[in-house]
Amino acid sequence: MQAQAETQPVMPQLNRPAPGFTAKTTHGQKSLSDYTGRWLVLFAHPADFTPVCTTEFSGFATRADQFAELNCDLLGLSIDSVHAHIAWKRSIKDNFGVEIPFPIIADLDMKVANAYGMIQPGASDTAAVRATFVIDPEGVLRAMLYYPMTNGRSVDEVLRLVKSLQTSDAHGVATPENWIPGEPVIVPPPNTAEGAEARKDEGYEYTDWYFCKKTL
Known part of the structure; x- marks a missing residue:
């Protein structure tokens, strides 16, 4: 006899409306x-x-x-x-x-x-x-x-995460590992070959076309 399947929890989804209550x-x-x-x-x-x-x-x-x-x-x-x-x-x-x-x-x-x-x-x-x-x-x-x-x-990590999300929203950037306010943020990479070619001369802290930082 086949065992009854275990009920899986319903999971909310990121970037969707949070379940109301x-x-x-x-x-x-x-x-x-x-x-x-x-x-x-x-x-x-x-x-x-x-x-x-x-x-x-x-x-x-x-x-x-x-x-x-x-x-x-x-x-x-x-x-x-x-x-x-x-x-x-x-x-x-x-x-x-x-x-x-x-x-x-x-x-x-x-x-x-x-x-x-x-x-x-x-x-x-x-x-x-x-x-x-x-x-x-x-x-x-x-x-x-x-x-x-x-x-x-870690409550400090939750606090850091809120700060990171707010910074990303306000400035259209990403934040690196363990980022805290005041440290450089990551600039989104360009979406075209032409943009990738030009990225080196755009004034960012340049490592490669897809990895650039700036200070807010």
């Missing part, structure tokens, strides 16, 4: 449309009162002002109740001295988690993996990061 949070009901005009980092954690998640939420909290300076809001999620979220937030404040300033979605029915592909059968059928989504002010999904249950993500 309306959900109960620790700050009242929130919808994706509430964040129109601002960047949003939506991030999931497996469960409240777990050690790795506590370090991650503390990391996002201590950098919340830096995200705010980028016109970027933070929104957490796990498959726990609002009351569990509130108790966990109070525990983090009492035990680690960190105030969690952003809302946390109570996704008990897993609607948001399923819409964003946060439920990975290979990891867990009942908890959202460490997934992070960067959504732009038009509601378009621009980046996705997935981490395993056992390993915490």
